[in-house]
Amino acid sequence: MDFSPFYQELFSSLNRGLLMSVALIVPSAIGGVLIGITAGCLRAYGNRAVRLLGNGYAAVFRGTPLVVQLFVLYFGLPNLGIYFSPYAAAVTGFILCSGAYQSEYIRGALLSIKRGQYAGAHALGLTHFQTIFWIIIPQAVRRAIHGCGNEIIYLIKYSSLAYIVTCLELTGEGKTVATEYFRFTEVFIIIGLYYLALVTCASFLLKIIEKRLYIPGFGHK
Amino acid sequence: MTSNTPILKAQAIQKSFDGNTILNGVDVVLEKGEIIVLIGPSGGGKSTLLQCINCLVIPDDGQIELEQQPIDFSNKQDLYRLRQQVGMIFQEFNLFDHLTALDNITIALRKVKKLDRNTAEKRARLELEQVGLGEKGDLYPAQLSGGQKQRVAIARALAMDPKILLLDEPTSALDPDLIGEVISVIKNLAAKGMTMIMATHQISLISTLADHILFMENGQIVESGTPKELLAKGNVNKTQGFCDRLNELATGEQ
Numbered sequence: 001m002d003f004s005p006f007y008q009e010l011f012s013s014l015n016r017g018l019l020m021s022v023a024l025i026v027p028s029a030i031g032g033v034l035i036g037i038t039a040g041c042l043r044a045y046g047n048r049a050v051r052l053l054g055n056g057y058a059a060v061f062r063g064t065p066l067v068v069q070l071f072v073l074y075f076g077l078p079n080l081g082i083y084f085s086p087y088a089a090a091v092t093g094f095i096l097c098s099g100a101y102q103s104e105y106i107r108g109a110l111l112s113i114k115r116g117q118y119a120g121a122h123a124l125g126l127t128h129f130q131t132i133f134w135i136i137i138p139q140a141v142r143r144a145i146h147g148c149g150n151e152i153i154y155l156i157k158y159s160s161l162a163y164i165v166t167c168l169e170l171t172g173e174g175k176t177v178a179t180e181y182f183r184f185t186e187v188f189i190i191i192g193l194y195y196l197a198l199v200t201c202a203s204f205l206l207k208i209i210e211k212r213l214y215i216p217g218f219g220h221k
Numbered sequence: 222m223t224s225n226t227p228i229l230k231a232q233a234i235q236k237s238f239d240g241n242t243i244l245n246g247v248d249v250v251l252e253k254g255e256i257i258v259l260i261g262p263s264g265g266g267k268s269t270l271l272q273c274i275n276c277l278v279i280p281d282d283g284q285i286e287l288e289q290q291p292i293d294f295s296n297k298q299d300l301y302r303l304r305q306q307v308g309m310i311f312q313e314f315n316l317f318d319h320l321t322a323l324d325n326i327t328i329a330l331r332k333v334k335k336l337d338r339n340t341a342e343k344r345a346r347l348e349l350e351q352v353g354l355g356e357k358g359d360l361y362p363a364q365l366s367g368g369q370k371q372r373v374a375i376a377r378a379l380a381m382d383p384k385i386l387l388l389d390e391p392t393s394a395l396d397p398d399l400i401g402e403v404i405s406v407i408k409n410l411a412a413k414g415m416t417m418i419m420a421t422h423q424i425s426l427i428s429t430l431a432d433h434i435l436f437m438e439n440g441q442i443v444e445s446g447t448p449k450e451l452l453a454k455g456n457v458n459k460t461q462g463f464c465d466r467l468n469e470l471a472t473g474e475q
């Protein structure tokens with residue numbers, strides 16, 4: 001079976017875009033979770049100054065549109081002598097934005113762990129740091145996992161904003177082809193199917209992680 | 222109870238929360254092998270006193286000596302060392318929800334006592350067998366009954382080889398039919414000579430185990446003595462009245 005030149009070009013563009021999307025999403029998701037855990041812990045346990053700093057970070061990155069953040073990173077920072085490649089600007093923006101949301105889930109989970117868990121650990125002679133690291137965080141992560149997974153699903157979709165900083169991923173590549181042939185409806189439906197496939201894969205992976213972390217007493221299998 | 226150097230001495234312990242005095246100059250002297258039972262009305266400060274003794278709650282004032290070593294409340298290392306040597310059993314068990322019964326015991330052995338995993342597991346299995354839960358090591362807290370949870374908590378505390386065990390109403394959160402299994406574990410400990418301070422309203426523990434009874438009210442110890450002294454026939458005092466009421470409750474339930 002032969003594809004028309006339009007479809008040949010569309011699929012080769014979209015496949016290239018897909019690779020770029022995955023290259024954006026994977027480090028952003030991992031970085032977002034790591035920043036989220038760090039910022040979440042600082043916001044839950046830090047002293048006043050640290051808490052203020054963490055809360056400020058979360059407020060700014062949750063309170064402004066991602067488009068604005070990307071613009072500032074890519075077009076604004078060069079004024080200060082800081083230059084990002086399109087890819088680096090996109091990943092940095094995604095990590096910072098996602099980390100702010102993740103920190104909210106992590107902080108909430110940390111604060112939901114009952115005092116008794118701390119008392120039980122301290123009474124055995126565990127230090128405060130050991131208590132948080134070995135007792136509280138493992139429980140908080142399990143409580144936060146649904147929220148964190150949800151945020152990763154969102155990330156997959158807002159990764160399409162990378163085109164703002166001229167980083168061509170799925171949406172950007174598809175749009176180029178659509179403009180060239182003036183066939184928007186088909187192209188965007190196909191792009192939608194690509195995202196659906198991405199999200200389905202991610203959900204599947206998240207399910208596996210949830211299963212591996214499952215412990216009786218923490219949600220359902 | 223013949224040795225006269227106390228293993229633990231808490232003197233003039235003072236604690237307030239939000240301007241309310243909860244402990245107002247409490248003294249406790251505990252000798253090796255001795256069992257002190259704390260009783261008294263709710264809110265009298267029993268839990269707070271127990272938590273002050275192992276510095277889960279830092280006293281505002283007063284002194285604590287463990288084996289003649291005074292504890293410096295502002296020195297974290299001192300507090301960690303004190304807590305390693307003084308085990309605590311809570312009313313609500315406080316098992317770590319994300320760890321199996323076995324790992325609830327091994328975690329402190331590994332992280333605090335720095336034992337390797339194998340040695341820690343061997344010790345943990347031994348302690349679980351001692352409380353009759355040799356088969357339950359792989360279950361999580363959510364899969365255990367209240368009585369089993371409390372027995373795991375006791376095994377967890379004992380694995381640290383504490384010099385003293387503090388028990389805060391160990392049977393109060395249990396269904397009546399689960400109390401017995403925990404009482405028998407505690408009685409076993411007493412028979413082995415464990416040094417304990419226990420807050421309890423369980424009349425069978427008070428009358429059979431106490432070497433010494435402290436009656437706490439409004440943050441102070443208002444009566445103190447051996448069960449013989451306080452509970453002798455015809456005596457009229459708070460301890461007597463309190464125990465009579467507990468007895469009525471106990472017989473009323475059956």
Ligand SMILES: Nc1ncnc2c1ncn2[C@@H]1O[C@H](COP(=O)(O)OP(=O)(O)OP(=O)(O)O)[C@@H](O)[C@H]1O
Pocket residue numbers: 238239243261262263264265266267268269270
């Ligand atoms: N962390 C805290 N912050 C404020 N108040 C507290 C705190 N812990 C205890 N209290 C108060 O101290 C008082 C004594 O409490 P405590 O738990 O020591 O009493 P108790 O004798 O153990 O009572 P019960 O028999 O009900 O367990 C209570 O009025 C309680 O509200």
Ligand SMILES: [Mg+2]
Pocket residue numbers: 267268269389390
């Ligand atoms: Mg109490």
